[in-house]
Amino acid sequence: MNFSNIFLKIIENKKTPYLVLIPFSIFLISPIILMLFTSFKGYEEIFRYPPTIFPQNPTLEAYIRVINSEAILGLRNSSIIAIGTTFFVLLAAVFSAYGLSRFKFKGRDKILIFFLTTRIVPPISLLVPYYLLMNSLGLINTYTGMIILYTYLSYPIIVWFLKAFFDEFPQDLIDSALIDGCSRTGALFRVILPLSATAIAAAAIITFLWTWNEFLYAIVFTNSYDTHPITVAIFLFVGDYVIEWNSMSAVGIFASLPTIFFFIFAQKYIIEGLTKGALKF
Amino acid sequence: MKISDSTYGFLLTLPGLLFLIILIAFPLVTLISLSFCRYDFINPVEFVGLENFKWVIEDRVFWLALVNTVIYSTGVTIFTFLISLLLAITTARISKLSTLFRTLIILPWAVPLVVSGLVWRWMLDPGGGIYNYIIFQLGFVKEPLNIFADPNLAMIGVILADTWSRIPFMFISILASIKSITPELYEAARIDGANMINSFRHITLPLAKKGILVGILITSMFSFRTIDVIWSMTRGGPAKATYVLGLELYDYIVRSLNLGYAAALGLIMLFLISTFSSILVYYILKR
Numbered sequence: 001m002n003f004s005n006i007f008l009k010i011i012e013n014k015k016t017p018y019l020v021l022i023p024f025s026i027f028l029i030s031p032i033i034l035m036l037f038t039s040f041k042g043y044e045e046i047f048r049y050p051p052t053i054f055p056q057n058p059t060l061e062a063y064i065r066v067i068n069s070e071a072i073l074g075l076r077n078s079s080i081i082a083i084g085t086t087f088f089v090l091l092a093a094v095f096s097a098y099g100l101s102r103f104k105f106k107g108r109d110k111i112l113i114f115f116l117t118t119r120i121v122p123p124i125s126l127l128v129p130y131y132l133l134m135n136s137l138g139l140i141n142t143y144t145g146m147i148i149l150y151t152y153l154s155y156p157i158i159v160w161f162l163k164a165f166f167d168e169f170p171q172d173l174i175d176s177a178l179i180d181g182c183s184r185t186g187a188l189f190r191v192i193l194p195l196s197a198t199a200i201a202a203a204a205i206i207t208f209l210w211t212w213n214e215f216l217y218a219i220v221f222t223n224s225y226d227t228h229p230i231t232v233a234i235f236l237f238v239g240d241y242v243i244e245w246n247s248m249s250a251v252g253i254f255a256s257l258p259t260i261f262f263f264i265f266a267q268k269y270i271i272e273g274l275t276k277g278a279l280k281f
Numbered sequence: 282m283k284i285s286d287s288t289y290g291f292l293l294t295l296p297g298l299l300f301l302i303i304l305i306a307f308p309l310v311t312l313i314s315l316s317f318c319r320y321d322f323i324n325p326v327e328f329v330g331l332e333n334f335k336w337v338i339e340d341r342v343f344w345l346a347l348v349n350t351v352i353y354s355t356g357v358t359i360f361t362f363l364i365s366l367l368l369a370i371t372t373a374r375i376s377k378l379s380t381l382f383r384t385l386i387i388l389p390w391a392v393p394l395v396v397s398g399l400v401w402r403w404m405l406d407p408g409g410g411i412y413n414y415i416i417f418q419l420g421f422v423k424e425p426l427n428i429f430a431d432p433n434l435a436m437i438g439v440i441l442a443d444t445w446s447r448i449p450f451m452f453i454s455i456l457a458s459i460k461s462i463t464p465e466l467y468e469a470a471r472i473d474g475a476n477m478i479n480s481f482r483h484i485t486l487p488l489a490k491k492g493i494l495v496g497i498l499i500t501s502m503f504s505f506r507t508i509d510v511i512w513s514m515t516r517g518g519p520a521k522a523t524y525v526l527g528l529e530l531y532d533y534i535v536r537s538l539n540l541g542y543a544a545a546l547g548l549i550m551l552f553l554i555s556t557f558s559s560i561l562v563y564y565i566l567k568r
Contacts, residue, residue: 012477017371024368025385028448031400032388034411038403051409096297103290111298118305122506122554124527125547128315128540129308152304155297184289213393215509216527220534231393238399238513245403252396259391267384271453 032256039063039249046245062246066237070225071251074233077222078255080143081229082211085150089158089207090200092151097162098188102174112163115156123153127220134221141227149217154207161206161273165199166192202273205262212258230255312551315544322538333545342521342529343546349436350525353511354504356440357447361500364444365451366493370485372452373459383456390449398513401442402429432522435515439523443510447503451496458492459485494565502558506550526550 010016038046039062040055066072100112130149131140139145169192177187193200215231222228225236234251237244262270284292319329337343372382392400404412407425417425428434462484470480486493508527511517517524530550533543 008476008478017375020367020371021375021382024364025382028389028445029385031397031404031445032392034404035392035400047409049409051411051414053411092297092300095293099290099293103286103293105287105291108290108294111294114298115301118301120502120555120558121305121309122502122550124506124508124530125551126305126308126312127530127534128543128547129311131534132311132315132540133308148304152301156301159297184286209390215393215395215512219512220531231395234396234399235513243399243403245409248399248403252392252400255393255396256391260388263384263387263391267380267387271383271387271457 035249035252038246039253041246062250065247066250069236071233071236073225074228074230075254077227078212078229081146081150082208084143084147085154085211086204086207088147088151089154090204093155093158093162096159097166101163101166115159118156124216131220140221141223145221149221150211150214154210158203158207162199162203165196198269199273201266202269205266205270206273209259312544312547315540316548318541320540333541337542337545345521346524346526346529349523350505352436353440353525354501357443357504358497358501360440360444361447361451362497365448365455365496368452369455369459372456386452387449389445394446394509395513397446398442398510402514405438429515430519432520435519435522439511439514442514443504447500451500454492454496455489458489462488491565498558498561502554505554
């Protein structure tokens, strides 16, 4: 038996995948676990050497400090901005995707390509014009300004993604609704939307998460704790010389919670949605 | 009067289209015209031709940042691709516990990139970082690594943190295309005497190509323009070792308050990214 045969035997063994997956999963999950543990440590313990993994004296000190600080406003701001953005993106994207998917008109393909190319432009390139635009409209440091910018970031992709779903929708169902006297807009609301609930939910979650996790526009276009989203507010605990690792971790946990929640309860839809959207073009 | 189907479809699309045009065409025009102007909040705004581009390109920092950006995004893309491919192949092979492993692998996505940079900075910290301490205890190094003081190590550190955050997307993209391959193909290959390496090379890789290319496209595009992780880990230091184009652009706006330079650099980045991604998109659509 030569060497390559042994190698083949090893990789063809049914248990080998687990030998790969277990260490990698531990590696991938460890930063989150350590962040969780750190958030329960006291101030004395985070600067101890050698470092501890488990909190020796678990305490809610860090959480209390975060809740009583301005950083907690970040949760409120992020929620308002992310929910607002999700609402407007879906409202606009449902109509656009329906129009682009179900009706033929001149320039339709060009519009679709245009939607996609807008997302090849790096958001960072547009910082300067957006800064001037937001400044002249008085929208710097406002929820409205952030929601407009984030709607721009998600909307084109969500249109593509919903269009992919609507494309597969059986035409017969729409036709029979139309014959029964339903208007075209009625068909959208009475037939298509109720039957595409999972796709809509996936689109909503994806938009929410992208907005929630964004940092670049957040740091340039908000400048006080009254409007800073959580991704910027976390820097309250990151000083030039001392970083309060436990409070930082507590904010990090707050910042990651909505996504973890969605991943556990709606993972199937998110994955289905993302792959459909991403692999369709 | 009933409007025709094509007009109706167009009307549905119109509001969103107008919104996008306002938010993309207007800024692009502004960006291009600004890049030819002196705009520094000191002197009156005036047309200066290609002066801004000349200044940006002749600055040594630009080339340093460009090289760093290329190293960074190439490193992130390669590591993300290799690990995601390995994880996707193995996850596709198992049936027991596959949902559990899939959930664990995509979980890093839950952590916003800036936060991921902070967490990795904490774990690699020479004072209290647990990873750094473990490496030290295992005897690989004589003293805890001072990652954020050594230029080469700092680059490895930021690549590591960014890779960690980007594995989930690439993993899902590749896994979905592997799962869409019909199992009969593997069965037929096995009957013909193909071993696992053969069927990986001749079935999995060619048929999962689209998912792989989409994953690579998105990961390389995003890591080329990102500042999140670097911002929270090193701010471009030490000695500009992790200074990337995105940070240079940010500094032109926030620190030097020179919007002319910033616009020129923004256009250069736009050009680099769109050239690269158009080539890749063309390659994906061709097959």
